[in-house]
Each structure stands twice: as structure tokens, then as C-alpha cells.
Amino acid sequence: MRRFDDAVARMLSRAEITERAATQGFPHFADQNTGEWTLSPDGNWTGGFWGGLLALGAATTGESRYAELAGDIARRLTVRASSETAFRGFLFFYGAGVAYLTGKSAPARESALAGARGLAASFNHDAGVIPLGVEAEEADAVGQGAANIDAVPGTVPLLAWAAAELHQPELTEIARRHAERHIEYCVRTDGSVCQSAAFDEGSGALVRRYTHKGLDDDSTWARAQAWAMLGFGQAARWVSPDFLDTALTVADWWLEHLPEDHIAPWDFDAKAPQDTSATAIAAASLLKLSVLAPDRTHYRERALAMVDALVTRFLTPVGEGDTRPAGILTGGCFDYRRDLATDNELVWGDYFLMESLLVLRGVIEATAL
Numbered sequence: 001m002r003r004f005d006d007a008v009a010r011m012l013s014r015a016e017i018t019e020r021a022a023t024q025g026f027p028h029f030a031d032q033n034t035g036e037w038t039l040s041p042d043g044n045w046t047g048g049f050w051g052g053l054l055a056l057g058a059a060t061t062g063e064s065r066y067a068e069l070a071g072d073i074a075r076r077l078t079v080r081a082s083s084e085t086a087f088r089g090f091l092f093f094y095g096a097g098v099a100y101l102t103g104k105s106a107p108a109r110e111s112a113l114a115g116a117r118g119l120a121a122s123f124n125h126d127a128g129v130i131p132l133g134v135e136a137e138e139a140d141a142v143g144q145g146a147a148n149i150d151a152v153p154g155t156v157p158l159l160a161w162a163a164a165e166l167h168q169p170e171l172t173e174i175a176r177r178h179a180e181r182h183i184e185y186c187v188r189t190d191g192s193v194c195q196s197a198a199f200d201e202g203s204g205a206l207v208r209r210y211t212h213k214g215l216d217d218d219s220t221w222a223r224a225q226a227w228a229m230l231g232f233g234q235a236a237r238w239v240s241p242d243f244l245d246t247a248l249t250v251a252d253w254w255l256e257h258l259p260e261d262h263i264a265p266w267d268f269d270a271k272a273p274q275d276t277s278a279t280a281i282a283a284a285s286l287l288k289l290s291v292l293a294p295d296r297t298h299y300r301e302r303a304l305a306m307v308d309a310l311v312t313r314f315l316t317p318v319g320e321g322d323t324r325p326a327g328i329l330t331g332g333c334f335d336y337r338r339d340l341a342t343d344n345e346l347v348w349g350d351y352f353l354m355e356s357l358l359v360l361r362g363v364i365e366a367t368a369l
């Protein structure tokens, strides 16, 4: 595991640079050659992963400096608790919940609870789902009757955790109904996942499936598959073991379709370019599922091979004639359809690689997050 210790050290050196660059906003994506970050002023849907990365830095080093920085991110995100976007699950579980769950940070707890209350207030009780929301990244040209698989991870554990903290079991019920709806909306009969769905706002009935970021409505965008593995795995851990079958089905589809080099293409029907961020999300998910379903021993082995490929081939090295800053996870594809950051460092890719590395090194439990 020395290779993985070294990878964590490189990623922490990268985090030091990121921290100095991100005082006026939140890291979103970076040029993988120069290391220069594009920031988002309010955290967009991605800013929470920066706080989560810092919290993991605190967990692995024990240094209070990282914990203070993570607490600061959680505080800065609190203003987003009332943003009309289902992606508050990403913002507040990763940007605040992770700091609380790994370090018991009091300001992070308050921020995470504010995010959970805001998400619960957006629940459509008739339809049984938290809609994508008018402020969500993909929400231009969609109304209140839109849903995305990316709104399950983060959201489900945040609500279930808040239910226990606040003694409000109705929050777990919202998480359960929200996750169940997304099985119906997004999981195809063969176990592949479609990103988006339109639903009837009055009944919640599925109207049609489509994609915002994949190749086409019938293809399988790699991050849709990876977010489903994570979201239903978290639902199995935080809400009910009833979600485990779905989580294993979508994970098996991923493993059956992953190329031999262990790195997913941005869309499984497009082949190239690759998306290392999807691969990092899937690795973190497989590590959780290997604990939740102990008979799936190969999940941990496959996750290890994926992490090894990311570290060996995509994480920039220290020196040795390489002019790039060390510790950048290269090869992330943000949005191929819109030609946005298609071969870049992506802040959530960094987060899930770090989470996977810390699980494999025994620093954190896979199912803690």
C-alpha cells in the first residue's frame, strides 16, 4: 500500500495549492496541465466535494488545520440551504456531513442540518420525490416535474442522518420514497441507468426517460451508472437493506461493461474520452457494497484495480521531468455534450479517489459515508 500512501501525500500537496487558489469561490474544475482552477462563486453543485476533501485530509493527517478549513466550507455553504436544487444533497452531505461524520465538527453539523431541512421542504408529497429544482445545473428548460439519478447520492444519507439527529423519522421516509422513485425513473430492466426523467407532478408517474449529459436517451452515461451505485448503496446503508438488490444490480452492470483497463468511458456507448471521475465514484461505491454484501468479495478486488489504475496512470507525479503540479487526478470529463472540461481535474473526482484511498488504507470505514 505504499503506492496509495504516496498518492494521498500527493493529493494533499495539491489540496494546499487549491486552498490558496480558492479563497474567492469554490473549486469546480481545473486545467490538468497548469493546475489552474475554475471556481464557482456559490459552490454550484460541486463545492461540497471540496469541503469533503478537506475533511478527509483532517481524518488522515489528524491536523486541525484541515478540520478548520472544512468547517469554514460548511459555514460558507449554509446560505445554499434554501437553493431550489436537488443537488443540495451533494452540497450538504459532502460539504458538511462528511466533516461531521469523520470529525464531529459542530459548525458542520449545523450546516448539514440546515441543508437537510431545506431539501425536505422541497419534497413533493404527491409525487413522492424531490424534484430537480429550478436552480439545478441541468434545470434550464425543465419544469418542476424533472428528476435526475444524480439527486439520490448525498440526499438520501443526509436526510436519514438528519432524521436520527433530530428525532424526525419522517425525514427517513422522504429519503426512502425519493430513492424508490428513482429506481422506477432511472433503472432500466437490464440494470443500466438512464440519467433523467420527466414525471407527473400530481401523481409522480413516469412520463419519459431522457438524458442531460449522456450521448443519447438510450445510452448509458458513465456517471449516471456510478451515481446510481453510490445512491442505492447509501440507501441500503442508511435507509433500508431493501435497496441492496438494486445497488448490486447496477454495480454488476458497471463491472460487466467496464473496459479491461479499468477506466470508464464518459458514456458506455461512446467509448472515448474516458471519465476518471465516474471511475472514482464507482470505486468508492464498490467498496461500500463489498461491506454491505460480503459475498461480493470481487467488488473490493475490482475497486482496488480501478483505484490502482487511477493512481498509476492518471494522478500526476512529483517532479521527474513532469512540469504539472503533483496530485492532480487527470482525465475527468465534466460535460462532453457541451464541450465543457472534457479532459480535466474535477473536484468530485478528487474527492472520491481520496475517499477510496482512505478506505483501502483503513483510515475510514467504507460505510461511514
Ligand code: GLY
Pocket (backbone or CB within 6 Å): 045, 137, 150, 213, 223, 334
Ligand atoms: N450533475 C452531476 C454530474 O454531472 O455528475
